[in-house]
Each structure stands twice: as structure tokens, then as C-alpha cells.
Amino acid sequence: MSHSSTPAAAPRARRLTRPRWRDPRLLIGAVLVLVSLVATTTLVRAVAETTRVWAAAENLVPGGELTADSFVPIEVKLPASEGEYISADSHIEPGTTVRAVVGAGELIPVSSLVALSDMSGRVVSVDVSSALPAAVASGSRVDVWATDARAAEVEAPDAILEGVDVLSVDRGGGDFTSPGAARIEVYVPDGRIGEVVRALATGHHISVVVVPDGRSADGADAEPTEVAP
Template sequence: MDTALLDLPAPTAARLRRPGWRDPRLLAGIALVAAAVALGAWAVRSAQATVPVYATRAVLVPGTSVDAAALVVVDVRLPEIASGGYLSALEPLPEDVVALRTVGAGELVPQDAVGAAADVALRPVAIPVRAAPSDAVVPGAVVDVWFTPARPTGAGSDDAPAAELAPRALATAVTVAEVRRPDGAFSASGASVVHVLVPQDALEPLLEALSADGGLDVLPVPGGAR
């Protein structure tokens, strides 16, 4: 036997050292855990935080006064309100403001949906309709207004051009502000009146039709109700 092999030193087993508090790896791990805990706590607080904003009690149509009677305060989560630009209930309501565009019932009120009455470029017109309007004709609904001329009577009435007697649209995609339906003893004979908000450039033909012989109809635009 070769005695040189017996003289070699026996290998020493390496021992794992317990990491100390100054070990960079331990410090980095603690920092990551602390950051994760802080981020989670912040996310929970943000998700639970709410702010009070105004919502509508009923439909607001252009020109409607926006005051405490027309609004209700609701609490919404911060992420939902952060980029929305809604009317905050933390501040007093502006005085003498009206709705500039239609806001549906129960909806949050955008800040740009209210302003001064002079900014409303619409005018209310009362339309006495010849037939009871559809149930879809409600405040906030979008409708078209049509006029059907009356057929002339007397000599030469049959010679009237067909184009002059054809129904024609007087205003399209206008908003309903109010609907008055007869009730009680007047429900059988009374006429319904639909108040619509009309742009100024559409007022002239509509006013002419109101004083002419014929019938007016208000037809709802599908999907236009708020």
C-alpha cells in the first residue's frame, strides 16, 4: 500500500453560518416585505376611501334649475371620481346655475353639465299633439317632431300637390322637457302637450306649423330616453 495516500489531511466539512443583521441579503428581504405591506395597506385604504358628490333626484334637462331640491348627496369611491370631474358636495352649490345638457335620473352630475342660463342655446316649445304620445315620451327623452298639413276643403281641394300634403320633420333629435297628459274628466277629449327644447335655428318652421292647419306628432327616437 502507498503510505503517501494515508498522510493526506482529511477534508473539513463546510459549516453554514447564520446570517447576521448586517447581511445585505437579509436587509434587502426585510425592505421588500415592508414595502409590500405598506403598498397593500395603501391599496386597501384607497379602495375604502369615499368622497361626497351630487347626483340627480330626477332627470335634469337643459335649462332646469340645479339646486339642493334637485340633487342628492352620494358617497363614491376615490378611483371612480378621480378623473370624472363631477360636482363635489364638499363645496357649496353655485348660485343660479342650470343644467346645460341632459343628466339622467340617479346619475352623478358632471361639472361641465351645469352653467349659466345664458349658456343654454335651446328654447322650450309646447307642442299640442294630435294623438296621445308614446309612453317612451318622457322628460329627458329624445324625439322628432313631425307636421302633417291638413287637406284643404272646397273647390279645387283635390288638385293640391301631394308634396304639400306629405308629413315632414320639423325638428329632429330634440329633448323632451315636460309632458302634460290629460287626466280625469278631460282624458278622453283633451290633447296632450309635449314641451320640447329646440335649437334656435329650428324655431321658425316649428312656430309656423303651430299656427298652420294640420297635426303635430312627437315620435320617440329609439334608445334616446335617459
């Protein structure tokens, strides 16, 4: 008995179909790519965006009038507090000073500016009788002590000024009467001016003591600012 074999039919090849633009999977993929591109572009732009503001070119001290040389423009990243600092496009009016010391290199807050006419104090020149500490410079904070040099016995000194800001320092180079003496300009509140002038007029021995406050004379210890490269 013979068996005849019939060859198996070959499988039919499946035809590839072109993807349709209305295919939901294709549309979802395109949307995801677009969203990713927009998010990346926005992030890069936000990171690279900087603001041009004024920084102190030197230590700025209450009572000292600000000039064009008091500022330097710098580019910084201020994403959240841009309005708190003075834009480099702003004009500083003549007769303006600061309420508190702004160290060299620090950004200048808008709230720190005040008209000299609105300040309740005066700048006073003080001749220092003894050697001035090397740390004293513009922007330093000092106490000023006075001892009555006319007394037969040395009396306890009086603190005629405490925690005042130094505007300028003149170490004299031998121009003053006492060896090592110097002259400083300090901002004195109205209520203390009479006492200071009286001590100077009556020949009191004047000494200066530096108040440590974490701020160096050149502003090197100021809070760091993120400056754009």
C-alpha cells in the same frame, strides 16, 4: 499479544450564538417585512377610498333650471377622473342647466353645466294632437311632426323638430280637446322656434315620434357607475 483500547473523545457541543442586529440577513428580512406592510396598507387604503359627488336625482334636460332637488350625493370610487365630476361639496349657482341630457342616477360632469343665459334656444310648450307614445317622458328624445289640418286633402307631414329633448309631459287626463292628446315641453334651438310657433298658431295637427337612443325614461339604461358599498 494484548491490545488496549482508548475511548474516543466525545464531540464538543456547539454553543448557540445570539443573532446580531448587524447581521445582513436579519436586516434584509426586517426591511422586506416593513416594505410589505407599507405596500399592503397603501393598497387597502386606495381601494377603500371614495369620493362624494353629485348624481342626477332625475333626468336633467337642457333648458330646465337645476334646483336643490335635481341632485343626490353618492359615494363613488374615482381614482383617475375625480376632477371630471361635480363634488357634493360644490354649490350649483341658480340659473344653471345642462348642455345635454343627464339620466337619473348618472354622475354629473363638470363640463355639462351651463348658464341658462348662455343657451341658444328656448323651452316651448307643444300641444300634441294625437295620442302620445307611452315611452315619452322627461329626458326622452323626440321628433315633432306637423300636418296642415286646413288642407282639403291630407298632405305629407313636415318634421318641424328633430331629436329634441323633452323637459316635461302632461298627458292631460281628458283636459285637452282631442281624445288622448297631451302637452309636452321641449327645448327648441333658436333657428327652429319660428317654425314651431307658426305650426301651433295655424292649427296644424301635431304628432310626436320617439327617437330610440338607448336611454330609458327613468335612466335605467345609463352607463353603470361604481358606487361604494
